[in-house]
Amino acid sequence: MPQHLLNLKGRITVFHVIVVSLSLILTLTAWQFSKRQMEVRIAESFAASRDRTLAAIRERMVKYEDALWAGVAAVETHNADISLVDWYRFAHTLRIEERHPGINGMGVIHYLERGAIGPYLAQQRKQRPDFKVFPSHEFEFVMPITYIEPEAINAAAIGLDVAHETNRRTAALLSRDTGLANITGPITLVQDAGKTPGFLFYAPFYSSEAPQTRAARRAQFKGAVYAPFVVHKLMEGLLAKDLRNVRFSIRDAGQIIYDEHDPQDPNTDHSPLFSEEVRLPMFGRVWDIDMRSDLAFRRQLSNQTPTAILAAGLMIEGLIIALLFLMARANARAVSYADRVTRDLQASSAQLAETNQALSAKNEELEQYAYVASHDLRTPIRGIGGLTEIIEEDLEIYFKSDNANPDVASNLKRIHERVARMQDLTQGILDYSQLTPDQAKSQPAEIGDLARALRTDYALAEEQLKVTSDVAQITTEPLYFRRVIENLVGNAVKYHDDVKPLRIAIAITALSGRCHVGVQDNGPGIAPEFHDRIFAVFQTLGTNTKVESTGIGLAVVKKLVAQVGGDVTLQSSPGQGATFSFDWPLDSGEHPSHQRKEAA
Numbered sequence: 001m002p003q004h005l006l007n008l009k010g011r012i013t014v015f016h017v018i019v020v021s022l023s024l025i026l027t028l029t030a031w032q033f034s035k036r037q038m039e040v041r042i043a044e045s046f047a048a049s050r051d052r053t054l055a056a057i058r059e060r061m062v063k064y065e066d067a068l069w070a071g072v073a074a075v076e077t078h079n080a081d082i083s084l085v086d087w088y089r090f091a092h093t094l095r096i097e098e099r100h101p102g103i104n105g106m107g108v109i110h111y112l113e114r115g116a117i118g119p120y121l122a123q124q125r126k127q128r129p130d131f132k133v134f135p136s137h138e139f140e141f142v143m144p145i146t147y148i149e150p151e152a153i154n155a156a157a158i159g160l161d162v163a164h165e166t167n168r169r170t171a172a173l174l175s176r177d178t179g180l181a182n183i184t185g186p187i188t189l190v191q192d193a194g195k196t197p198g199f200l201f202y203a204p205f206y207s208s209e210a211p212q213t214r215a216a217r218r219a220q221f222k223g224a225v226y227a228p229f230v231v232h233k234l235m236e237g238l239l240a241k242d243l244r245n246v247r248f249s250i251r252d253a254g255q256i257i258y259d260e261h262d263p264q265d266p267n268t269d270h271s272p273l274f275s276e277e278v279r280l281p282m283f284g285r286v287w288d289i290d291m292r293s294d295l296a297f298r299r300q301l302s303n304q305t306p307t308a309i310l311a312a313g314l315m316i317e318g319l320i321i322a323l324l325f326l327m328a329r330a331n332a333r334a335v336s337y338a339d340r341v342t343r344d345l346q347a348s349s350a351q352l353a354e355t356n357q358a359l360s361a362k363n364e365e366l367e368q369y370a371y372v373a374s375h376d377l378r379t380p381i382r383g384i385g386g387l388t389e390i391i392e393e394d395l396e397i398y399f400k401s402d403n404a405n406p407d408v409a410s411n412l413k414r415i416h417e418r419v420a421r422m423q424d425l426t427q428g429i430l431d432y433s434q435l436t437p438d439q440a441k442s443q444p445a446e447i448g449d450l451a452r453a454l455r456t457d458y459a460l461a462e463e464q465l466k467v468t469s470d471v472a473q474i475t476t477e478p479l480y481f482r483r484v485i486e487n488l489v490g491n492a493v494k495y496h497d498d499v500k501p502l503r504i505a506i507a508i509t510a511l512s513g514r515c516h517v518g519v520q521d522n523g524p525g526i527a528p529e530f531h532d533r534i535f536a537v538f539q540t541l542g543t544n545t546k547v548e549s550t551g552i553g554l555a556v557v558k559k560l561v562a563q564v565g566g567d568v569t570l571q572s573s574p575g576q577g578a579t580f581s582f583d584w585p586l587d588s589g590e591h592p593s594h595q596r597k598e599a600a
Contacts, residue, residue, distance in 0.1 A: 020321060027314060034414060042300070046274040049244045050291050054280060057289075060234070061201075061282065064103060064227060065181045067094060068203035071106055071225035075205050080222040082108065084127055084147055091149035102234035103227050104189065107148030109162060109172070109202075110223040114140050128158075137164040143172055143223070156191040157228065168200060174284055175202040176221045177214050182284035186255045189228050197257035198230045201283070231258045245297040251288040261292065269295045312384055312415050319380035385419040388412055445478030447471065447508065450485065457486070458493050464502050465489070470510035476585040480560045485519065487553045488580050492521035499524070514566075515586055520579040526572040535568065557582075 074090040075082045082090075091106055112120050117133065124131040124146065133144040143163040148154045162168035171184035181203045189198045206220040231250070235258055247260040247268065262268060272292040280287045341355055392412055398404055451467040454460065474481050489504060496502045500522060509516045526534065535558045554568075561568050561582045572578035 023316065027316065042297075043274065045300070046246065046293055046297065049246045049297075050276060050278070053244055053246060053248060053291070054278065054289070057235075057280070060102070064100060064201060065203070065283070067096075067100060067103075067106065068181055068201060068225050068227060070094070071108070072203050072205045075108060075223075075225060076209070080205055080207055082147075087147045088149060096149065102229065102236065104191065104198075104229060104233070105148045105150055105154045106225065106227045107154070107157070108146050108223060109143050109226050110146050111176070111221050112142050112144070114142070117142060120144075132159050133161050134159055135161065135164050137161065139163050139169075143169070145226075146223075148228075154191045154228070157189070160190060162200070162226075171200065171284060172202050172224060175204045175224060177217060178284075179204060179210070179217055180284070183282060185285065186252050186257050189230060191228070192230050194230070196230055196232055197255070198228060199252075199257070201227045201229065245294055245300065246291050247294050248292070249290045251290070252285055261290070267295045269293060269298055273298055312388075316380055316384060381419055385416060388415045388419070443478060444473045444475050445482060446473050450482055451506075453482075454486065454489055458489060460493070460502075460504070465504045465506070467506045467508075469506075469508035471508060471515055471586065474515070474584065474586065477560075477564060480564070481584055484557050484560050484582070484584075485517075487557050488519040491553060492519070492523055492578075495523055496521070497524040510586070511583065513586060514583045516581065516583055518579055518581045520577065522577040525574045525576045526570065526578055527574050528572075531570045531572070534570075 071090065074086075078086060087108060094100070094106070096103060096106055110120065121131065121133070133142055141163060142161045145157050145160045145162065148157055151158070162172055165187065167185040167187050171182045175182040181201065183202070184200045186197050187199060188195050192198060202224040203226070204217075204224045205222055206217065207222050208220050211217045211220050247265075249259040249261050250257050263270070269292065272294070274297070275290070275292040278289045278291060280289050341358065344355065392409075395408065395412075399409055447467065447469045451465070454467075455462065455465050458465075485506065489506075492504050493502065503522045505518075505520045507518045507520070509518075535554050557580075558568050561584070564585055566583040568580060568582045570578060570580055
């Protein structure tokens with residue numbers, strides 16, 4: 001094969017690879033982005049459900065702790081020796097069953113040395129002749145439950161000595177020594193007929209107010225206000241299962257005290273998408289909470305699949321490949337024609353100039369054809385957008401119905417967004433490829449007019465866009481100069497984070513035959529590691545999902561500045577705004593001598 005055909009064939013192959021690769025990258029990027037966004041949303045949904053559940057458990061226990069300390073305050077107002085009648089009155093002001101669901105009751109435990117048991121029993125039997133302390137044990141102190149309300153459902157616990165059992169005793173003594181509220185390890189309440197896991201919640205009280213040392217607390221310890229809990233009652237109504245889409249179990253020291261992972265539950269997911277073990281400190285204990293997503297959570301994931309976006313992208317990809325095939329056939333015919341013309345030229349040197357001119361015209365026609373074909377790539381994209389609008393019109397009644405799936409409208413909206421994105425990107429590529437210095441015509445451009453136009457175009461107030469200049473006008477490539485300024489101002493407006501009012505300052509300083517331009521904003525700033533990356537074609541930082549960008553704007557800025565012999569520099573860091581600087585040539589006859597002034 002002749003060498004010129006090999007070269008031409010190679011050029012066409014590269015063109016095919018670039019176009020097909022670009023289209024495929026766009027399709028897969030849109031699909032992967034949608035998929036990742038969906039996965040992030042689902043993970044965030046699980047984390048939110050997990051955090052809501054943990055917060056609900058903490059808040060409920062803190063609420064009960066507040067009730068216990070209210071009981072301690074009531075006891076201390078009676079010099080740590082509250083009577084049965086006074087305790088009854090206090091407990092009924094709390095309205096325990098109404099305001100504290102899940103709690104079995106609230107009572108008072110007294111701490112007594114062995115020698116003080118007799119007077120204590122005599123005092124209690126004045127009102128309750130059958131009162132007794134049980135069971136017996138070998139310790140030199142007792143901690144009987146003296147009062148508890150409501151008494152009817154907790155009668156079996158009255159007189160129970162909590163010192164007889166390790167978990168009850170350990171938590172009570174820890175509460176005594178620390179002065180803090182503490183819960184016991186897993187126990188079975190004597191008043192719980194179901195014998196299900198439970199625990200006690202203690203808040204200590206003393207003979208004097210708030211002793212500061214362990215020794216003082218032990219010497220002045222008089223007892224504790226306590227509340228018994230059955231764990232499954234505590235968790236009932238905590239947060240409806242169908243609202244949180246997670247199930248959990250609780251272990252204390254390896255023992256399960258609450259479990260929602262029921263294999264027989266029709267909404268249990270036996271292979272959960274998300275699961276997490278959380279260690280939750282809880283008033284002197286640590287609860288190990290096993291959180292798992294359920295089937296409702298899985299259904300939520302399946303309803304947000306990005307399949308529609310992938311299908312639309314592959315459809316566009318097929319259209320592009322078909323178009324490239326037609327272009328390849330046309331190019332092959334052009335190569336054949338060029339080969340025939342070359343053979344004819346070899347036969348007659350006299351016709352060489354004329355034939356070369358015809359071939360040059362044909363090559364120019366082919367280049368124009370390639371541009372038109374690239375431009376027409378947007379036609380199938382617009383077709384996808386139009387087809388989506390037709391689907392939205394056809395489904396208008398469905399969207400208004402009560403059983404409409406909101407994800408259908410959401411997915412159609414995503415297709416619109418991707419079509420707009422691909423249109424912008426295609427236009428950006430064409431614009432970028434056409435940037436050549438000979439397109440600009442030298443004519444004066446007033447700096448004041450440019451300032452007013454920028455405020456009008458971007459709806460900016462004068463205090464939002466300040467322009468100061470040593471020169472009144474730019475004559476060398478003014479249209480390109482304006483385009484550079486517009487891109488930088490547009491970026492500042494687009495990516496402003498609204499943390500503080502938008503402020504943009506443009507400063508133009510005269511140099512020898514050139515001017516130095518600085519565009520400063522007070523936006524979110526750019527980390528130093530991204531300063532080079534943002535000037536490359538198709539590169540965006542992707543920090544704001546609300547901003548759609550082709551990643552071409554700053555590449556255009558860099559290319560235009562480079563064409564006039566300059567370079568763009570950036571000074572920025574996160575949270576400190578950004579300043580873009582570059583040099584631009586002035587008209588050779590321009591020698592500004594006026595003072596710096598505020599542009600109108």
